[in-house]
Amino acid sequence: MSFQPNLSMFTKIRIFLFVIFLSFAVVPFLPIGFDVKRIIYLIAAGMCCYVVYDFVFVAKVTMIFDKNTRKVYKKIPGLFTKTLMNFEEVRLVNDTSYGTLMYTIGAKTSRFVKNYPISEDFSDNKKGIKKQEEFEAVILNPLLEFIK
Structure with a gap:
């Protein structure tokens, strides 16, 4: 995925x-x-x-969740692919540090050190709430089922 x-x-x-x-x-x-x-x-x-x-x-950054190796990768096309963490270490974080909601993933052991964004910022208006619900239905819920 x-x-x-x-x-x-x-x-x-x-x-x-x-x-x-x-x-x-x-x-x-x-x-x-x-x-x-x-x-x-x-x-x-x-x-x-x-x-x-x-x-x-x-x-162009692509987040890759590889079920064969059970690892999460961050790929910048043409430059490099970086291994971020194992599926067992993935922790979903709701980041609201700048006043808007953003979903990030981070390792359970170092959850405050480095988080990687997996969504854009969602504002509190109708358009932002609609985008957030769409993201949760289309990407977030299947992603959580995929890494279990």
Whole structure:
């Protein structure tokens, strides 16, 4: 069983790519000073770095639950696969440290040291509650049954 917990980040990445495209395609034709254009280009270049980082190290991360080896892996495609813990060590944590609910998994022995997010943040509005219920029904409950 595998899934990408940060798949919703692609919307943010698309928005940032659109802003970057606009800054490099429209700004050269605007009647503004060279220094202002240079600042806009630097901001766009920083946004490019941020988008690449989010795309490679956040959005494309895959959590793999391997029933054969009974281990949990974190895979960044093309770079590495890291063994996180055994199925027996998996502990589900409801993380509300930033005011929104996020499901994470952590090892029972070091539960306060390192937790790995398996969901996005769920807000307290209707849309967030609906996303949370959908996540629990589609991913969380089958996942808990899978690792038992």
